[in-house]
Amino acid sequence: MNRQITLASRPAGYPKESDFNLVEVPVPAPEDGEVLVKTIYLSVDPYMRGRINASKSYAANVEIDEVMIGSVIAQIVASKHPNFQVGDVVNAGIGWQEYGVAAGDGLRKIDPTIAPISTGAGILGMPGLTAYFGLLEIGKLQERETVFVSGAAGAVGSVVGQIAKIKGCRVVGSAGTDEKVAYIVDELGFDDAFNYKEVTDYHEELQKLLPDGIDVYFDNVGGAITDVVFPNLRIKGRVVICGQISQYNLEKPETGPRFLWNMITKRARIEGFLVSEFADRHAGALVEMSEWLRQGKLKYHETIEEGGIESAPAAFISMLKGGNIGKQLVKIADID
Ligand SMILES: NC(=O)C1=CN([C@@H]2O[C@H](COP(=O)(O)OP(=O)(O)OC[C@H]3O[C@@H](n4cnc5c(N)ncnc54)[C@H](OP(=O)(O)O)[C@@H]3O)[C@@H](O)[C@H]2O)C=CC1
Ligand SMILES: CCCCCC(=O)/C=C/[C@@H]1[C@@H](C/C=C\CCCC(=O)O)[C@@H](O)C[C@H]1O
Numbered sequence: 001m002n003r004q005i006t007l008a009s010r011p012a013g014y015p016k017e018s019d020f021n022l023v024e025v026p027v028p029a030p031e032d033g034e035v036l037v038k039t040i041y042l043s044v045d046p047y048m049r050g051r052i053n054a055s056k057s058y059a060a061n062v063e064i065d066e067v068m069i070g071s072v073i074a075q076i077v078a079s080k081h082p083n084f085q086v087g088d089v090v091n092a093g094i095g096w097q098e099y100g101v102a103a104g105d106g107l108r109k110i111d112p113t114i115a116p117i118s119t120g121a122g123i124l125g126m127p128g129l130t131a132y133f134g135l136l137e138i139g140k141l142q143e144r145e146t147v148f149v150s151g152a153a154g155a156v157g158s159v160v161g162q163i164a165k166i167k168g169c170r171v172v173g174s175a176g177t178d179e180k181v182a183y184i185v186d187e188l189g190f191d192d193a194f195n196y197k198e199v200t201d202y203h204e205e206l207q208k209l210l211p212d213g214i215d216v217y218f219d220n221v222g223g224a225i226t227d228v229v230f231p232n233l234r235i236k237g238r239v240v241i242c243g244q245i246s247q248y249n250l251e252k253p254e255t256g257p258r259f260l261w262n263m264i265t266k267r268a269r270i271e272g273f274l275v276s277e278f279a280d281r282h283a284g285a286l287v288e289m290s291e292w293l294r295q296g297k298l299k300y301h302e303t304i305e306e307g308g309i310e311s312a313p314a315a316f317i318s319m320l321k322g323g324n325i326g327k328q329l330v331k332i333a334d335i336d
């Protein structure tokens with residue numbers, strides 16, 4: 001049998017475990033052009049919070065009793081596609097379930113000789129690519145500039161800071177615990193960082209840590225931290241809107257930012273993006289990122305919930321509340 005997590009109810013505020021159901025269905029069979037995969041690691045990501053709301057956003061919602069949306073690192077157990085063999089490891093968008101059928105066309109193979117396969121959902125997957133394209137293409141980062149990244153100890157933010165260091169920049173990050181602050185400074189090489197839950201005056205903190213101002217702000221969180229970036233921008237600064245996680249679980253959205261006149265005086269630019277816009281360049285970026293990983297210029301951490309498919313809701317809620325360092329995954333099965 002195949003165990004799946006379905007959406008039971010639409011959460012108000014933070015999701016609860018009771019917003020999800022565990023159900024059992026028969027394992028499906030692949031048709032021509034398809035593969036049957038067994039999930040090894042399940043990825044839980046912030047964007048999933050938006051997909052379980054009632055109101056439509058930029059992408060389709062998960063309906064009640066539907067399997068939760070998501071991508072997995074999985075092993076092929078049956079193949080009816082000429083390019084895939086039993087045993088191959090792939091990244092497949094089958095959602096929160098132990099087994100699933102996926103179309104072979106467009107499926108990304110994971111090379112287990114480069115790094116552990118779990119990285120295909122993290123530093124060598126969608127979050128790593130988000131950092132790469134957000135910083136280099138949207139942020140147009142130049143050597144020796146100054147960078148501030150919020151959500152700096154997470155899957156995306158931790159890579160943003162390291163790429164900025166590779167480019168010779170001064171990098172400051174914000175994160176929600178002292179352990180995370182120590183991790184990004186001591187392990188990842190950020191120049192400085194602060195715990196946004198302890199610091200009360202963000203403006204004063206940014207003036208202290210980045211006294212010459214910010215060339216590129218990589219925004220993963222939005223809210224009060226983002227508000228105070230605007231007066232701290234340098235001339236021609238760039239604000240990259242990657243995510244706004246501080247707002248995803250609010251029942252009533254906050255107002256702001258109210259410092260946008262700084263965009264005029266600083267002749268600055270603000271731009272949102274989706275990593276999927278760069279899909280035709282993902283493969284090339286992964287080659288460069290893999291090489292940085294091999295050279296030790298990029299490091300990563302994963303927070304892995306070992307409790308199987310039934311623990312996916314708890315891992316998702318924990319990630320939304322800051323329980324992860326680096327990429328949050330759920331281990332579903334061992335690889336054969
Ligand atoms: N534009 C795009 O294409 C993409 C955008 N994203 C966005 O990037 C951001 C980071 O994603 P990802 O790296 O996967 O997730 P993370 O690994 O960073 O995990 C989420 C983190 O968000 C932080 N957080 C939660 N609530 C708040 C809050 N109120 N204020 C500040 N921080 C908070 C927590 O860390 P802490 O302990 O520091 O609070 C938590 O660990 C998200 O906003 C996501 O939506 C991700 C992928 C693609
Ligand atoms: C208003 C909500 C903003 C949410 C921003 C965000 O987090 C967007 C993320 C996705 C992202 C990932 C979506 C699917 C995962 C693909 C599977 C994989 O490669 O591992 C990207 O694809 C565009 C946004 O939908």
